[in-house]
Structure formats: structure tokens, C-alpha cells
Amino acid sequence: MRSIRQFVQNFQKKRVPLHVLVNNAGVMMVPQRQTEDGFEEHFGLNYLGHFLLTNLLLGSLKEAGSPGRCSRVVTVSSATHYVAELNMQDLQGSSSYSPHGAYAQSKLALVMFSYHLQRLLDAQGCHVTANVVDPGVVDTDLYKHVFWGTRLVQKALGWLLFKTPDEGSWTSVHAAVSPELEGVGGRYLYNEKETKSLEVSYDQRLQRQLWAQSCQMTGISDVTSEAVSGRLIT
Template identity: 75%
Template sequence: MSPLSAARAALRVYAAGAAVVLAQLLRRCAGLVEPVFPPQPDRVAIVTGGTDGIGYATAKYLARLGMHVIIAGNNEGKAEEVVSKIKEETLNDRVEFLYCDLASLASIRRFVETFKLKRLPLHVLINNAGVMMVPERKTQDGFEEHFGLNYLGHFLLTQLLLDTLRASGRPGRSARVVTVSSATHYVGELNMDDLQSRTCYSPHSAYAQSKLALVLFSYHLQRLLAAEGSHVTANVADPGVVDTELYRHVFWGTRLVQKVFAWLLFKTPEEGAWTSVYAAVAPQLEGVGGRYLYNERETASLKLTYSLRLQQELWAASCQMAGVLGGT
């Protein structure tokens, strides 16, 4: 990617964010009403990145609904405090932390092994963790970090947990995979010849590509699950522009807007979690997959995401990079 192309990618990302912020302002002026969801006793959920931001708010919401919540994350120093706080605020003692570094395929495999030793069912997997517009750097396995952590780590995690999800779902009570993307996927481009952004790195392009890949992955996963008659669904949740620490690497002007006007223009982490929780528990989504959800309702994703050919190409490449077997 040339410097000019990188600049254009940045402009497209910030333009997409500005459009979302404007829509959020109009929605806030019209009045926000927190959705109400039914209790979820005897259900088990895994939330990646659950010690901070949207992930923390999601984990807390699910715990309040009565779920057994397992937070998968790499912030061990914060884990004890977070788990204790969620237990205290929700009066739910079934909240725990298991270490999982999504930037390491080996760590993901160890997490899954540890989880499976608990002999628990798994009814909800929320692929939430991520990094945004970080400087160029690699995961432990040598992948560009946005692609490796945001996308490929969740791809492998989902693959390794599918057997437990399949065993946990049943007619009328499907297990659910919820993958968190963003509006930046609308300006993303998927270069199958350079998925790891090895030429002229652009953090904006790399981030948007990772979010685009997550949508393609979710749609193809849903097709495979439906074809086998599995009682597992896969959907995408778009939280909107949310006031979290993810913005520490963005353009200074955006950080200034966040600092001064976040109370008005950005969603709170709790509001940002609503769509993820909706995808995880809403009765109207029972048995429904392959949807892109924003503000607790279905909307259309980028036209490119519906390409079966591109879904299959990405899936095949991902299986090879993650070292797993997978159908097309």
C-alpha cells in the first residue's frame, strides 16, 4: 500500500466513524431505552476481552442475567478485581477468569484445554477482544497484530470450541456465537495475497480489514452450521462508537473529541454492550444466524461480505494459518 493509499484508508475510517457518531447523537437526542432481556439461568458464556470496556460491560450484563460467565483475557493483574466487582454488583458467584492471549495460538489452545477440563457446557461465545490502529507489530506467531489477534485468534478459538457448542445447543435453545465487528468493515478491503499487511503498513487499513474478515468468517460459519443441522448460530454485533481505551492509538483530534464530547457523542461501554447481549440472549434470534446486528436490530453489512467465494477463500486460508481442519 502506497503512502497515498494509506492516507485514503485513514480518511475512510474516520469518515465511517464520524457517520456513526452523528447517528448516535441523533439517537441519543430521541431518547435511549435500555433493552430488557429474559433471565439466563443454567447457561454458560465465554467473553473474550472481558476485563475492560465493552467486554467487561458484556460480561457483567450476562452475569446479571444469571449466566455462568468465563472471562477470557490476558490482563491477569486486573482479573481478580474485575471478577470480584462483577460478583458483588450482580450477586452472581459464577464468574471466573481464565488466561487467554489471543495473540498466541498456543495460548488459545491451552485456554480451550483448561476450559474443557471443567466439563461445562457452552451456550454463548462472544468474540469481543481486540486492538485498534496499533503501531506495526506482530503476534507471537508472526501475524500482523490486527489480523492475528482480532481475527485469526477468534477464528481458532471458535473452531476449537465448536464441538462443545454443538453438544450444548438443542432444539429451541441454540448455542450462539457472537462476533464483534464494527462500522469500519464498510471501508475495509480484503487482500487475499497480503492478509498480514506486509507492504506499506497502514494501521487504519489493517484494523478495517480485520473487522471485515470477522464478518465474512461469521457468515461462512453460519452456512456450515446450518448445512449440518447444528443447533448453533453465528451472528455479528456492531457496538457503534464507544468510549473505551481502544482509542489511545488513533489520530490526536479524535482523542480530543473523545475526551471532551464522549458524554454526548460516544456510547458508554454499557450501551455498547447492548447489541452483543441482544445477539447472545434475545428470544427473537432463536435459531437465527448469519445476521449483522446494530443497535439491537438487523442491518445490512458491506455487499462484499455476502460473497460466498470470498468467504470460502478466507476460511481456507485461515484454517491453514491456524493449523486446523475445516470444510468449505
């Protein structure tokens, strides 16, 4: 979290416009371990890091957006979210840890974060949109902690079964620059097309609970009134 806040401060000192933010950092199925801040690594890196970064940069995104040319937040989730459960009583997986479950939960949290963020932006009348994308199965180093059989398949048949990194980026690029998505937010995109996410991801009550708890975890007191209005929260 400290490095994210430092990055935001360094970026804002440059005084350059920010039109697109793509949240794409991640780990997958790592052993149970914690970030420097004490968060379970999937939840802390895949989700909370993006949550904090996005909210601290919302002021810059808002300033760069204008009618007919909205700034855009693109968050990379995964089809794994379809098998996820969001455990609001144990988001850190401290009582029962599963690498797959923790990864899937972090990706579901990103979907719900994007939907709720879009509603907040709409309520504020901001010229910023937030969408979430599924890149598909991409041949990258993300699989180094998965089951050895899966790694073997990737090594032997990745060229045939998996997308290349370039192909895996297409939906993110589409969400970032496509004219047809101008002013359109709160969408889940796969292969450059809108599709439905897991049914529970549309639960607005659960979205609000996740948002409120995420604010507490990252030290953001009131994102709705402060970050969206353009003031950097430290």
C-alpha cells in the same frame, strides 16, 4: 495461538456446558507490529484469534445446543468494515501497511467469517447460530493509538458523542439472549436490529478463500469435518 489452545483445553476439562461465546477482544490502529506467532497484530488478534477460538470450541457449543435452544456465537465487528478491502494476496499488510486499513480489514474478515460459519453449521444440522454485531462508537481505551485529535474529542466530548461501555454491549447481549433470534444466524446487527453489511462481505467465494487461508494460518486442517463434528484439533 498457544494461549488460546491452552484455554480451550482448560475449559473443556471443566466439563461445563457452553451456550454462548462472545468474541470481543481487539486492538485498533496500532503501529505495525506482530503477534508472538508472527501475524500482523490487527489480523492476528482481532480475527485469527477469534477464528481459532471459535472453531476449537464448536464441539462444546454443539453439545450444549438443542432444538429450540441453540447455542450462540456472537462476534463483534465494527462499522469500519464498510470502508475495508480484503487483500487475499497480502492479508498481513507486509507490502503496504496502514493502521486504519489493517483494522478495517480485520473487522471485515470477522463479518465474512460469521456468514461462512453459519452456512457450515446449517450444512451440519448443528443447533448453533453465528451472528456478527456492530457495537457503535463506544467510550473505551480502544482509541489510545488513534490520531491525537480524535483522542482529544473523545476526552472532551466522549460523554456526549460516544456510547458508554454498557450501551456498547447492548447489541452483543441482544444477540446472545434475545428470544427473537432463537435459531437465527448469519445476521449483521446494529442497535439491536438487523442491517446490511458491506456488499463484498456476502461474496461466498471470497468467504471460502478466507476460511481456507485462515485454516492454514491457524493450523486447522479441516474445520468443516473435524471441528464442527466435535473433535478438538491440536
